[in-house]
Amino acid sequence: MSIKTKRKPGPGLYLMPMAAALPIVAVVALAVSRIWPTLHKLLSIMIKLVVKA
Amino acid sequence: MKTTGKCVSSPERGFAWVLTFLLTAFLSAALLSLLAVQGLTSAGMHLAAATGNGVADSQQAKIYEQVDRLAEDCGFSPEGVKAAIRREDLLEMNRKAAAWWTKLCTEGIVDTIPRWNAAELEKAVEAGMNGETRTEDAGKIAAELAEKIERVVFPLRESLLSRGMSFARNKADVEGMIRDIRRLPALGAALSLLAAGLIALLLGRDFFSSLKYYGTAAAGTGLTILATGIIFFSLHPGAMIEQASAALGREFGTLAGQITLLGGGVTLFLLAAGYFCLILYRKKANNNTKATEQPV
Numbered sequence: 001m002s003i004k005t006k007r008k009p010g011p012g013l014y015l016m017p018m019a020a021a022l023p024i025v026a027v028v029a030l031a032v033s034r035i036w037p038t039l040h041k042l043l044s045i046m047i048k049l050v051v052k053a
Numbered sequence: 054m055k056t057t058g059k060c061v062s063s064p065e066r067g068f069a070w071v072l073t074f075l076l077t078a079f080l081s082a083a084l085l086s087l088l089a090v091q092g093l094t095s096a097g098m099h100l101a102a103a104t105g106n107g108v109a110d111s112q113q114a115k116i117y118e119q120v121d122r123l124a125e126d127c128g129f130s131p132e133g134v135k136a137a138i139r140r141e142d143l144l145e146m147n148r149k150a151a152a153w154w155t156k157l158c159t160e161g162i163v164d165t166i167p168r169w170n171a172a173e174l175e176k177a178v179e180a181g182m183n184g185e186t187r188t189e190d191a192g193k194i195a196a197e198l199a200e201k202i203e204r205v206v207f208p209l210r211e212s213l214l215s216r217g218m219s220f221a222r223n224k225a226d227v228e229g230m231i232r233d234i235r236r237l238p239a240l241g242a243a244l245s246l247l248a249a250g251l252i253a254l255l256l257g258r259d260f261f262s263s264l265k266y267y268g269t270a271a272a273g274t275g276l277t278i279l280a281t282g283i284i285f286f287s288l289h290p291g292a293m294i295e296q297a298s299a300a301l302g303r304e305f306g307t308l309a310g311q312i313t314l315l316g317g318g319v320t321l322f323l324l325a326a327g328y329f330c331l332i333l334y335r336k337k338a339n340n341n342t343k344a345t346e347q348p349v
Contacts, residue, residue: 013265016273017270017327017331020270029284050210052208
């Protein structure tokens with residue numbers, strides 16, 4: 001007779017860092033995709049103003 | 054029947070996973086802000102970017118082109134003038150430009166931009182005149198050349214920057230904002246320590262279980278930094294600067310390379326440490342499970 005007190009951790013354990021990182025990366029990607037077009041225009045104008053050709 | 058140390062109950066495990074996620078978020082925020090703050094305020098990085106490989110050489114080549122053009126227009130021999138524009142002097146001016154950037158980014162002060170010594174250029178122009186040009190014009194030509202050199206090394210509109218900064222200073226506490234931004238990595242680190250401490254408190258003496266959570270957070274942070282770096286560089290921020298000024302774009306490239314190196318090192322360390330913890334945990338947990346599966 002064998003008794004299991006704890007479940008054996010499988011190779012899926014190595015995917016846990018990806019699961020932890022995914023929501024953060026998703027938020028960063030979403031924020032960048034929303035902000036970047038406006039930020040790009042704003043930065044381009046600022047750089048053109050400040051930098052001599 | 055053998056049991057293996059303290060068994061953590063299910064709600065505690067769930068709370069530990071929530072803390073692991075928070076630890077990943079705080080650690081990622083701390084390290085990403087550290088990289089950004091280093092890039093913006095590190096005097097060493099600014100200096101390395103301004104005096105990096107090929108920066109002075111490409112500036113010298115561009116200045117020589119302009120000397121040739123001016124020599125053709127004004128009638129003087131360009132060789133002596135080129136000899137007066139030494140690489141060491143250009144590097145010195147780049148060092149001053151780096152100090153200017155550091156002062157702007159760390160104190161919010163727009164200093165006067167570094168100037169090129171026109172007196173030596175004037176002598177060189179005078180010596181190279183072929184009789185068609187009046188010697189009185191040498192001063193004007195030297196001044197124009199000095200301005201061109203300054204523009205190549207430091208292609209910024211100082212007056213506009215100065216006005217913009219004084220406007221910003223009137224509207225907000227710029228120094229305080231810079232100070233707060235520089236404190237962001239420390240704040241992230243403190244929150245990370247708090248989350249790590251709470252995980253340790255929750256698991257008590259179950260050290261090997263905590264390896265699973267810490268390993269996940271460390272490797273997760275490494276992956277987050279890696280993904281954020283890929284997102285950042287896929288936006289081609291250097292191309293915008295390069296369009297306005299090739300020299301400034303090159304310096305930004307050197308700075309970005311240094312931050313990538315630092316970020317890459319941190320990412321590799323976190324991934325290695327995180328997966329090492331996970332491997333260690335799995336090995337130990339498997340051994341423990343085998344021990345408890347012995348026939349009674």
